Amino acid sequence: xxxxxxxxxxxxxxxxxxxxxxxxxxxxxxxxxxxxxxxxxxxxxxxxxxxxxxxxxxxxxxxxxxxxxxxxxxxxxxxxxxxxxxxxxxxxxxxxxxxxxxxxxxxxxxxxxxxxxxxxxxxxxxxxxxxxxxxxxxxxxxxxxxxxxxxxxxxxxxxxxxxxxxxxxxxxxxxxxxxxxxxxxxxxxxxxxxxxxxxxxxxxxxxxxxxxxxxxxxxxxxx
Amino acid sequence: xxxxxxxxxxxxxxxxxxxxxxxxxxxxxxxxxxxxxxxxxxxxxxxxxxxxxxxxxxxxxxxxxxxxxxxxxxxxxxxxxxxxxxxxxxxxxxxxxxxxxxxxxxxxxxxxxxxxxxxxxxxxxxxxxxxxxxxxxxxxxxxxxxxxxxxxxxxxxxxxxxxxxxxxxxxxxxxxxxxxxxxxxxxxxxxxxxxxxxxxxxxxxxxxxxxxxxxxxxxxxxxxxxxxxxxxxxxxxxxxxxxxxxxxxxxxxxxxxxxxxxxxxxxxxxxxxxxxxxx
Numbered sequence: 001x002x003x004x005x006x007x008x009x010x011x012x013x014x015x016x017x018x019x020x021x022x023x024x025x026x027x028x029x030x031x032x033x034x035x036x037x038x039x040x041x042x043x044x045x046x047x048x049x050x051x052x053x054x055x056x057x058x059x060x061x062x063x064x065x066x067x068x069x070x071x072x073x074x075x076x077x078x079x080x081x082x083x084x085x086x087x088x089x090x091x092x093x094x095x096x097x098x099x100x101x102x103x104x105x106x107x108x109x110x111x112x113x114x115x116x117x118x119x120x121x122x123x124x125x126x127x128x129x130x131x132x133x134x135x136x137x138x139x140x141x142x143x144x145x146x147x148x149x150x151x152x153x154x155x156x157x158x159x160x161x162x163x164x165x166x167x168x169x170x171x172x173x174x175x176x177x178x179x180x181x182x183x184x185x186x187x188x189x190x191x192x193x194x195x196x197x198x199x200x201x202x203x204x205x206x207x208x209x210x211x212x213x214x215x216x217x218x219x220x221x222x223x
Numbered sequence: 224x225x226x227x228x229x230x231x232x233x234x235x236x237x238x239x240x241x242x243x244x245x246x247x248x249x250x251x252x253x254x255x256x257x258x259x260x261x262x263x264x265x266x267x268x269x270x271x272x273x274x275x276x277x278x279x280x281x282x283x284x285x286x287x288x289x290x291x292x293x294x295x296x297x298x299x300x301x302x303x304x305x306x307x308x309x310x311x312x313x314x315x316x317x318x319x320x321x322x323x324x325x326x327x328x329x330x331x332x333x334x335x336x337x338x339x340x341x342x343x344x345x346x347x348x349x350x351x352x353x354x355x356x357x358x359x360x361x362x363x364x365x366x367x368x369x370x371x372x373x374x375x376x377x378x379x380x381x382x383x384x385x386x387x388x389x390x391x392x393x394x395x396x397x398x399x400x401x402x403x404x405x406x407x408x409x410x411x412x413x414x415x416x417x418x419x420x421x422x423x424x425x426x427x428x429x430x431x432x433x434x435x436x437x438x439x440x441x442x443x444x445x446x447x448x449x450x451x452x453x454x455x456x457x458x459x460x461x462x463x464x465x466x467x468x469x470x471x472x473x474x475x476x477x478x479x480x481x482x483x484x485x486x487x488x489x490x491x492x493x494x495x496x497x498x499x500x501x502x
Contacts (some may be wrong), residue, residue, distance in 0.1 A: 120315045121401040122275055123370075126308035127328030127377060134302075137327075141318045 005194055007174060008182040009201055015090065015178055016158035019097035020151055027105035027154070028147065032135065038092040053103035060099055061167025068092065092169035093176050097158035105154040112146020113139060149216035157210040160202065227413030228381055232271050232287050234278040244268065247438045248432045250413060251371050256424040257417045258448070259434030265417040269383045273308055276299035285380050303400065307374030307382040312390050317356035320356035321369045328377035345370040347406060364395045367440030371403065375410060382407070382414040389425070400426040421449050
């Protein structure tokens with residue numbers, strides 16, 4: 001087996017891990033916000049969080065290209081400040097995966113955070129814990145099973161990302177050709193052995209996730 | 224010496240038609256019991272004292288220091304108040320051992336090793352042997368002892384207890400009353416204790432404030448607010464019936480025994496507690 005064939009596997013795992021690392025702080029903050037706070041516009045935030053889950057991934061990809069393109073607001077800012085061009089880079093694959101994984105992360109973590117008894121947090125505050133310490137020392141450990149499940153599911157969704165990645169990061173060999181993209185390319189080219197390799201790896205990863213996630217979150221997964 | 228706690232609280236929860244609280248309380252030292260039926264605003268008062276909610280007007284002073292003052296615009300957040308909090312039940316961190324729970328509010332360096340002060344507290348509360356146990360394996364009474372140790376370990380200026388023994392059987396409760404009272408006295412920690420049980424109030428209180436539908440009545444010493452006990456001796460089956468009838472009429476049996484004692488030589492000796500207005 002050539003190293004060219006293994007590159008997409010390593011790339012996909014790296015992209016998915018970075019995507020989860022990128023989505024986790026924002027996703028957990030959003031989950032906490034939706035679980036613990038009532039504020040005007042909460043329903044709108046809920047809808048926006050869910051949007052990438054129901055939008056066709058190619059549409060998500062289109063929005064990302066518009067936002068991060070050379071004339072897009074984020075793309076222009078990144079280029080002028082950091083001299084970074086995101087579109088068609090591995091970074092674009094990370095962002096695309098993070099965006100489509102975010103709803104799953106938020107919606108799995110949110111019920112886990114909601115299930116943390118208010119008394120625990122109140123006692124934590126009485127014991128001198130400020131907001132950050134309270135989240136790290138009380139809320140997070142009390143909800144860790146659901147949060148672990150949320151991270152695992154987000155990782156699985158990120159590994160499988162296809163449409164948005166293709167639009168936003170392209171399928172550049174040795175650069176952005178993640179497993180799902182390479183699987184499609186191999187299938188088109190009639191390279192059944194290669195296609196089967198990626199099918200096998202992706203299927204095993206997915207099986208591991210569906211086996212692990214319910215064990216982590218006995219209640220959180222029903223959503 | 225400034226009062227341990229002084230507060231005047233007005234607040235409303237649940238909008239215009241919601242519940243209104245108008246409470247006034249003061250304690251020089253010792254234990255103040257907030258007494259009254261559930262839904263009268265006792266727990267709400269504790270939450271305001273702890274800083275978990277912000278009253279519309281009034282003040283909270285602990286040892287003379289304002290922690291809340293509507294006019295001065297002062298509202299110290301809960302984590303800077305150094306006020307201990309013992310809720311009704313299940314407030315232990317399930318992912319920590321009893322000793323780790325007790326040390327939870329201490330600085331990191333003292334949390335890492337077994338702190339001698341925490342150990343002493345656990346011993347004082349009779350749970351030294353349970354230091355390594357997880358909350359799930361403890362009984363209700365043991366859990367509340369750990370919760371008490373946790374609140375006392377940070378040397379609070381004031382301890383708030385919200386019916387902490389409500390889910391514990393009566394015999395166990397009497398023992399916890401003695402233990403709590405002795406521990407508070409030893410540490411000279413003033414406390415505000417919420418209960419709707421007059422025996423509990425009498426066992427613990429230096430001062431009692433009565434609550435009625437969101438309002439406090441003027442406070443005073445326990446015997447004045449809760450009424451004195453009257454010894455009474457009744458005979459045979461009549462005693463049972465008579466005592467039952469008295470209980471229906473708002474007269475309560477005094478002492479820790481909820482049920483009538485068994486007759487001895489055909490007699491039942493009772494101590495009855497009358498509300499002051501019926502005495």
